[in-house]
Amino acid sequence: MLSPEEMPQRFKEAWNRYKASEIAELFSEHPDFVNVTGKWWDNREDIRKAHDFGFRVIFPESHLEVIKVKKKIPSENVAIIHARIRVTGQTEHQVDKARKRETMFIFVMKKTDEEWLCESAQNTDIIFGKQTNIRDEKGALKSVSYNKKKGRITRDLNEGEGKE
Numbered sequence: 001m002l003s004p005e006e007m008p009q010r011f012k013e014a015w016n017r018y019k020a021s022e023i024a025e026l027f028s029e030h031p032d033f034v035n036v037t038g039k040w041w042d043n044r045e046d047i048r049k050a051h052d053f054g055f056r057v058i059f060p061e062s063h064l065e066v067i068k069v070k071k072k073i074p075s076e077n078v079a080i081i082h083a084r085i086r087v088t089g090q091t092e093h094q095v096d097k098a099r100k101r102e103t104m105f106i107f108v109m110k111k112t113d114e115e116w117l118c119e120s121a122q123n124t125d126i127i128f129g130k131q132t133n134i135r136d137e138k139g140a141l142k143s144v145s146y147n148k149k150k151g152r153i154t155r156d157l158n159e160g161e162g163k164e
């Protein structure tokens with residue numbers, strides 16, 4: 001990539017072609033990738049295998065779109081890219097209807113030899129109206145709100161966008 005802010009768009013293009021190998025190629029030789037459930041991969045081949053499984057089983061008819069991108073450049077050869085993503089078309093599993101999902105990606109990009117590659121990525125689901133997660137007595141994790149007044153506690157860059 002010629003610029004770090006290309007990453008979300010390139011990820012989207014590879015995703016919408018269902019090309020796990022193209023996603024893996026966006027990463028450096030020894031990257032880290034953490035998905036929405038906390039699965040952590042530290043090499044291109046595992047990133048490729050995980051996305052290949054996803055495209056065959058979880059997301060074979062999905063569509064990914066980039067909603068918003070924010071860039072920070074802490075140094076000449078390092079960039080942090082935040083990207084809000086929307087995914088539709090997930091395979092239904094343990095639900096009657098799979099609805100759209102919105103997530104926040106963070107990509108840590110590094111420039112070497114005039115090319116930008118991703119060193120680290122993490123994807124987190126956006127759960128509108130909730131502040132945190134809690135594990136119940138059966139071990140199930142669920143998102144909760146501690147805000148009894150339902151007013152805004154802090155400014156949230158995702159607030160007011162994309163709610164269903």
